[in-house]
Amino acid sequence: MxxxxxxxxxxxxxxxxxxxxxxLLNRILTENHGKKIAVIENEFGEVGIDxxxxxxxxxxxxxxxxxxxxxxxxxxxxxxxxxxxxxxxKFDYIMVETTGMADPGPVAQTFYVDxxxxxxxxxxxxxxxxxxxxxxxxxxxxxEAKEQVAFADVILLNKIxxxxxxxxxxxxxxxxxxxxxxxxxxxxxxxxxxxxxxxVGGFNLDRxxxxxxxxxxxxxxxxxxxxxxxxxxxxxxxxxxxxxxxxGAALLPLANTGLAAQEATLMDAVLTFSEDEQAxxxxxxxxxxxxxxxxxxxxxxxxxxxxxxxxxxxHYMLFTEHHPDEFDARLxxxxxxxxxLETREYKPDHEHDExxxxxxxxxxxxxxxxxxxxxLSQLLRVHGLDIFRMxxxxxxxxxxxxxxxxxxxxxxxxxxxxxxGNELRHNKMIFIGRNLDRAALENxxxxxxxx
Amino acid sequence: MMQxxxxxxxxxxxxxxxxxxxxxxxxxxxxxxxxGRNLAVAGVSGPITLFDGAQGEVRHKLSGHGLDTxxxxxxxxxxxxxxxxxxxxxxxxxxxxxxxRSEMAGGASWVERVAFSPVGDWLVSAAGRKLRLWNSxxxxxxxxxxxxxxxxxxxxxxxxxxxxxxxxNGVVLYDPAEAEPLRRFEWQGSTLSLExxxxxxxxxxxxxxxTVHFWIxxxxxxxxxxxxxxxxxxxxxxxxxxxxxxxxxxxxVIWDCSGKGPADTRPMMLEKHQHLIKHLQFQRQxxxxxxxxxxxxxxxxxxxxxxxxxxxxxxxxxxxxxxxxxxxDRRIAVSDESGTLSIAAVQRM
Numbered sequence: 001m002x003x004x005x006x007x008x009x010x011x012x013x014x015x016x017x018x019x020x021x022x023x024l025l026n027r028i029l030t031e032n033h034g035k036k037i038a039v040i041e042n043e044f045g046e047v048g049i050d051x052x053x054x055x056x057x058x059x060x061x062x063x064x065x066x067x068x069x070x071x072x073x074x075x076x077x078x079x080x081x082x083x084x085x086x087x088x089x090k091f092d093y094i095m096v097e098t099t100g101m102a103d104p105g106p107v108a109q110t111f112y113v114d115x116x117x118x119x120x121x122x123x124x125x126x127x128x129x130x131x132x133x134x135x136x137x138x139x140x141x142x143x144e145a146k147e148q149v150a151f152a153d154v155i156l157l158n159k160i161x162x163x164x165x166x167x168x169x170x171x172x173x174x175x176x177x178x179x180x181x182x183x184x185x186x187x188x189x190x191x192x193x194x195x196x197x198x199x200v201g202g203f204n205l206d207r208x209x210x211x212x213x214x215x216x217x218x219x220x221x222x223x224x225x226x227x228x229x230x231x232x233x234x235x236x237x238x239x240x241x242x243x244x245x246x247x248g249a250a251l252l253p254l255a256n257t258g259l260a261a262q263e264a265t266l267m268d269a270v271l272t273f274s275e276d277e278q279a280x281x282x283x284x285x286x287x288x289x290x291x292x293x294x295x296x297x298x299x300x301x302x303x304x305x306x307x308x309x310x311x312x313x314x315h316y317m318l319f320t321e322h323h324p325d326e327f328d329a330r331l332x333x334x335x336x337x338x339x340x341l342e343t344r345e346y347k348p349d350h351e352h353d354e355x356x357x358x359x360x361x362x363x364x365x366x367x368x369x370x371x372x373x374x375x376l377s378q379l380l381r382v383h384g385l386d387i388f389r390m391x392x393x394x395x396x397x398x399x400x401x402x403x404x405x406x407x408x409x410x411x412x413x414x415x416x417x418x419x420x421g422n423e424l425r426h427n428k429m430i431f432i433g434r435n436l437d438r439a440a441l442e443n444x445x446x447x448x449x450x451x
Numbered sequence: 452m453m454q455x456x457x458x459x460x461x462x463x464x465x466x467x468x469x470x471x472x473x474x475x476x477x478x479x480x481x482x483x484x485x486x487g488r489n490l491a492v493a494g495v496s497g498p499i500t501l502f503d504g505a506q507g508e509v510r511h512k513l514s515g516h517g518l519d520t521x522x523x524x525x526x527x528x529x530x531x532x533x534x535x536x537x538x539x540x541x542x543x544x545x546x547x548x549x550x551x552r553s554e555m556a557g558g559a560s561w562v563e564r565v566a567f568s569p570v571g572d573w574l575v576s577a578a579g580r581k582l583r584l585w586n587s588x589x590x591x592x593x594x595x596x597x598x599x600x601x602x603x604x605x606x607x608x609x610x611x612x613x614x615x616x617x618x619x620n621g622v623v624l625y626d627p628a629e630a631e632p633l634r635r636f637e638w639q640g641s642t643l644s645l646e647x648x649x650x651x652x653x654x655x656x657x658x659x660x661x662t663v664h665f666w667i668x669x670x671x672x673x674x675x676x677x678x679x680x681x682x683x684x685x686x687x688x689x690x691x692x693x694x695x696x697x698x699x700x701x702x703x704v705i706w707d708c709s710g711k712g713p714a715d716t717r718p719m720m721l722e723k724h725q726h727l728i729k730h731l732q733f734q735r736q737x738x739x740x741x742x743x744x745x746x747x748x749x750x751x752x753x754x755x756x757x758x759x760x761x762x763x764x765x766x767x768x769x770x771x772x773x774x775x776x777x778x779x780d781r782r783i784a785v786s787d788e789s790g791t792l793s794i795a796a797v798q799r800m
Contacts, residue, residue, distance in 0.1 A: 056560065058579065058601075060600050060601060060619070062600070062619045062640070062641045062659075063639065063640070064640070064641075064659065064660045073659075075600065075601065075619060075641055075659070076601065078659075079563070079601065080561075083495070083519060083521070083537075086477045086479065086495045086519075086788075087477070087495055087496065087519070088476060088477060088495070088496060089496075113659075114659070114681075114682065115680075115681040115682070115727060119745075
């Protein structure tokens with residue numbers, strides 16, 4: 001079994017115009033890292049820089065007629081890399097820069113569909129540079145920007161000196177909602193340690209899972225909750241202007257502040273947020289209790305005040321769709337300004353970006369290979385266009401080694417790696433894509449378990 | 452006990468090494484001069500070595516292209532060798548003196564293809580989408596409008612009256628005397644290589660999507676052969692036009708094109724290679740087929756109806772980089788990626 005990687009690693013660098021790709025490339029080429037690097041850029045000409053080489057490529061994308069409707073590859077890369085690998089002076093590393101508006105799909109797929117590429121090269125990571133200031137202009141309506149974020153193994157939030165810390169937090173949360181697998185770094189002038197972007201083994205799922213502890217946590221339809229002790233009386237929930245014209249909220253009684261009671265109320269809140277919303281204008285009374293999902297509609301300008309009345313004194317838990325800070329929201333009334341006893345933040349749900357999300361699945365047990373193959377091929381046949389990337393570390397029945405696999409759209413490649421040894425056999429899998437159905441993916445995956 | 456059986460049959464022909472050399476580079480091109488006196492070997496790093504075909508002495512070392520050489524082609528008179536490379540140039544070399552005769556601009560930084568006409572005095576070069584027609588004095592006869600995408604192959608019809616190019620989207624045919632293309636065979640796919648059948652009636656193409664196309668030149672109709680393991684670059688017609696040998700995997704796949712053609716037939720599959728086949732070439736006037744694979748295996752087959760036979764094989768240290776039958780079909784030149792060059796005769800014993 002060939003588990004030693006002898007293939008030359010390739011990093012694909014994506015990012016919009018102005019995100020800092022050229023700065024980063026120059027940094028990589030001038031940094032004294034002792035590696036011999038070949039860079040494939042989108043300009044003409046071939047330039048040798050000391051040991052390194054820069055080759056200009058004209059992006060030539062073509063479709064494959066292999067029954068895979070979304071399969072496009074970069075013909076120019078196949079040719080250029082093919083020639084490069086024949087040279088005696090072998091390169092330690094290859095970087096491929098894509099144009100600003102590029103969909104990373106074709107580049108990534110190139111390494112899967114061509115045997116010469118697969119034999120001699122391996123895609124180490126897709127690194128996406130994000131201009132922290134200007135990304136907001138694209139992230140909502142540019143498919144390319146979304147895809148570049150979604151495809152990435154590593155995301156570099158660049159130009160952080162140009163944005164406020166809270167905007168950066170918001171951006172990072174937003175990006176994590178789209179791609180929970182990527183490792184995110186922040187940089188100015190594209191300054192980043194080379195080992196963060198080169199030879200990162202982007203497909204190392206273990207690492208991706210370690211990075212984000214919230215990764216496997218269920219997604220909630222709200223981002224924040226606060227526990228209040230409230231006496232009977234009328235209260236005002238005051239909200240300023242925020243990123244959205246309206247926000248969902250629910251106020252539920254809490255039996256006590258113990259964890260079990262909190263969990264019970266949390267489940268009630270999830271159910272409540274799935275009810276039909278009741279739109280409330282300024283000054284209206286919010287409804288309390290399970291099933292009462294309030295949609296707080298804000299005034300166009302200035303603050304908006306909503307009210308609610310407490311009959312039974314006790315503990316209450318307020319759930320809000322967004323973090324109250326985003327709206328400078330606060331509770332007033334009673335004798336004083338009631339502060340929450342306890343607050344909790346939840347991993348943002350993909351409601352910010354219903355389109356592009358990650359779905360992580362983690363279940364113990366052994367999978368049956370035929371079932372898995374059958375399910376995956378069916379899944380990819382139907383949803384291959386929408387599934388940008390997949391990665392998994394799987395426990396396959398009858399195999400002593402971990403089965404590691406990764407894919408781009410409909411193409412995937414799996415191989416056994418190290419033995420499980422004493423490690424608990426477990427399956428971890430992640431999908432990143434558009435309009436993913438978490439429940440269906442989870443059920444489908446579960447069906448592949450050996451009974 | 453095997454011996455007795457062997458004695459009852461004629462002994463297998465063997466490959467007899469005639470001479471060997473090493474160019475200490477990855478050989479990217481291997482071409483016999485049409486008179487068989489010179490063997491040109493281009494290394495990927497640039498230099499081109501001209502060996503004496505019979506004995507193996509180095510006649511000349513041409514500087515080639517400063518950056519990688521990509522292809523070479525002999526003029527039919529055997530006195531001129533054309534080369535192209537990543538310096539953006541087409542160069543013409545005098546094989547007698549080993550000096551450069553002409554240097555022309557290919558039109559883009561990587562000039563990947565070059566082909567002298569087998570009849571007449573034409574030279575075609577391709578650099579990216581740029582297609583240029585020259586004469587043997589290095590004069591530009593014509594620059595064609597850019598192709599749709601990078602030109603992947605150029606092949607002359609055997610009578611030298613037409614040539615065909617392949618690119619993404621299929622094949623285009625040209626008459627060197629005319630500026631406009633004669634025909635286009637369109638195909639929504641990336642065509643990587645092409646071969647004319649000896650009578651010029653068919654063009655076979657190998658494609659990135661693991662298919663082989665078989666174009667009927669007169670009608671523009673095509674057949675598609677699929678089921679290959681990988682992309683197909685390796686195509687070889689037998690001299691009588693009956694068989695088309697194709698690679699695209701670990702088996703040599705041979706289509707019988709006689710009668711109604713290969714439609715709805717099952718090809719012959721030759722098994723011997725352990726790794727992907729990278730090179731295939733039929734003799735010019737005989738039925739021996741040479742195949743070279745990534746595991747370093749060279750195999751010589753006699754192709755005949757029903758059951759081709761393996762005549763001889765030899766193992767090289769590195770993947771086979773190129774192979775070429777001598778013009779008289781008696782010898783085969785083979786190189787591997789380590790730079791070993793071996794010239795062997797196929798002997799009947």
